[in-house]
Amino acid sequence: MEWHIPSLKELEHFIWRCTACGTCKVAYDYGPPSTCADICPAGTEFGFEGAMASKGKIAFARGILDGSLEWDEDLINSVYQCTICGGCQSQCQLDHKPYIPEIIEGMRREAVEAGAGPLPAHKNLVQSLKSYNNPYQGPRRLRTDWARPFKKAGQPIKDLNKESAPVMFFVGCTGAFNQASRQIPQATASVFQKLGLDFGILGENEVCCGSTAMRVGDAAEFKRIAEHNLELFAKMHKERGVNTIVSSCAGCYRAIKKDYALAADYDKLMDGIKVVHTSEFLYDLHRQGKLPLSGGLQLTVTYHDPCHIGRHLNKFIVDTEGKELWPGAYVGLDESECLYDQPRELLKAIPGVKLEEMKRVRANSYCCGGGGGVMTGFGEWATKNAGLRVAEGESTGAGVMVSTCPFCNYNLGQGAKRIGSAMQVLDLVELIDQVLPKK
């Protein structure tokens, strides 16, 4: 399959658009009232300009391209000390803005090709992908452990390998293999069953989405997985009538929607299949009056926007041919696909729930600190950063921090423990499950 994954060299022109102005270092809004806050987890932790936001990462990219910098342990560490959250990207206004995460991942791909990257911990993860098709070294047969209670209760979930259904629930490896996250696929499936939805799972045949491989710069492994999945999705569409893939994981959702789209055959293979995140899926039902929420929770919650279903879904309007401005000019932002409102609307729709916003939300959301291979590569820092986010949540007076990503959910939970916070970290579907009556 042909792919358009740019090399660092191919991004060189954009790397030279960065002026080193440092505007990417803080989330600032004129208002009034004006607000200002840290936006870069790496900068917050490590502080040096090289660690700071896209200004720093682009400096490394320049140095690598102009031959000033060679791959050594220090450089490798710094290149991987980034959650690829895109917080810096939200601040920049120049022509390279659309490519900032690609530049960072481009460096990682360069490191992998040079045999210098990824980090040893990432290598284990990639090896696990190769051996087990998941990053958790989880044997295939354990992938459906989370679904056992449904079978026990006499409500087994359809296996798409054997039966047809229009909706495929793509569970994701974190929900399936990380014990602490299992309640997310369970709540999702429970909600779907309560709604009487005709859906199924790939069961033991589900393989990782490949997001982690892509984030750490192993394009070859990513492509292997993505090609497998794209072909499987097309087959499921043809043979099992799947027309919607629902993901409860922000990372998988982003990968299938955005990273897979780098394949030349994406449109062909995904023809007739819609990819949606649970929050979007449930919000649509809510809008149609088909999500009958009842009872009451009496909770004050705050909402953490995962990067992968928030600003990562920005569409950048670029004047590719130079018709309006000049070739490659960044013209503007289309945020219509960013899932900022849907989860909030759902939270507000839950009787008794009061939503209190943190200072850094939506495009300026402060990353939990777990993405971009950081949780694997720098676990201690990931948890520390999550603690900062939980503390921000605490300052709103909320007792629950809601998110829509098993990865954020896990990391924020660890962060809460680290700072001794009583904050409960839950996924949106867990709350919905509590207030959705059985049919």
Next chain:
Amino acid sequence: MGTATAKKMDPVLAELVSIVGAENATNAKHIRYAYSYDLSFVEPKLPDYVVMVHNVEQIQGVLRFANREKIPVVPYTAGTNIGGLCIPERGGILMDLKRMNKIIEIDPESLVAVIEPGVSHAQLAAALYEHNLRFGWPVGPPSASVASCAISHGIGGMNARYGLQSQEITSMEVVLPTGELVRVGSCAINPDAWHSVLPLPQMDGLFKGWLGTTGVVTKLGINVHHIPPVLKIFTVSCDTVEDMYSYMLNLSNYEICDDLTAVSWWLSQVPIPYPYKPMPAGASEWFSYATTYSFTEKEREARVEIWEKVVAEEKAKGTSIQVTHYPEEALAARTKLPSQIVGSTKNYCKQGGAGISWPGTFTPAKKWAPVYNDWKKILIEHNLSPSVRMSMYRGVHYGMLRAMIPFNKQSKQETENARHAIVECLKVDLAHGGMPYKPPVDFAREINGRAHPGYLSLLKQIKALLDPNDIMNPGKLGI
């Protein structure tokens, strides 16, 4: 950083680690590389070490050590000065002060704020806003330092009313290159009094405009101001620089504006055209915006009355003045400050790419027109847009005359072309009595070449007195 913990540690690094901790000192090349360049045409140069300091004691420790070992030290907050002023001429230790970012005090009654050097414009703006207070925000990056701007004679959005940022300084705490802690202004006499540098001898001058070559400022008192609720922006256009000057001179006499600025057509574009492109036929060459704040509607009406009188007078003189609409994004970029539009250099560099430098000068207002006309020729000859700004300072008839020159920094040729044009422009301005601010070394040489011998001698004596081993940002003064 990894290298800091390497087995055989460089002895200088080992000493720095002992002062600031392993996490805050490094000689890793990629970290040094990220400090080796800025936006300007100034050639990149790497520091040998980088330290991040967190308190006065650490600064003293680093300076005592550097002074003893005669190692250069370059103070750094965000490196956005557009003059290569934090690019180390002679290597040494780059001292990053961004983590010293406490707002020590905001006194809404005395209208004074006391800040550490790492406090950014965005941070202070948000904090002051809670008291309905403001400062003269520059049209620069929100993440840049307030203190560095002020001690570098920076320019902000209230210059027509209160003067330069440096004129807002009320007191200072400084670590000298020898490590000695000193204070100037009222805080020197009473540690809690930060209200004024006068009537004591104005020793704050020893640290203002010196480009970080005489000490490290660790605390700064500045005047802050109320935000009156009613804003009116006067916008006019003129076909010639002479007509625009006439209007600005007239209006500045009434001292009713916070900011009285005019920009050439090229600078009013978002972004500045690169390379040069002619103005469209029929467009005015100059646009002016002037901000005026009032506490009541009546006050606003009185200010408008004055402005209308000025416009009528200018019309009666037969000038080309017109009350006009100022391009919207450009106006927002310059009046809603601090601004991400200008901060991210969108309005300056988006077409040019990566590079920006300026002949930025304080020039007598009556010389603006002849200097501009010469600059225009030079810049167009270099295929660069004459994107020029003129701003009146504190009702006094001199002010900023500056050409913002974006260029494609990926190309050595285009960078050199911009540098050459800018230095040529500077020579014209110096000949008319103008003076560059935040001067890169190229400019410093031009200034010193023209300076009175007594000025240079005094400069050297003061520098030697304060910095006997010439460790502070050496080479930047061009002496």
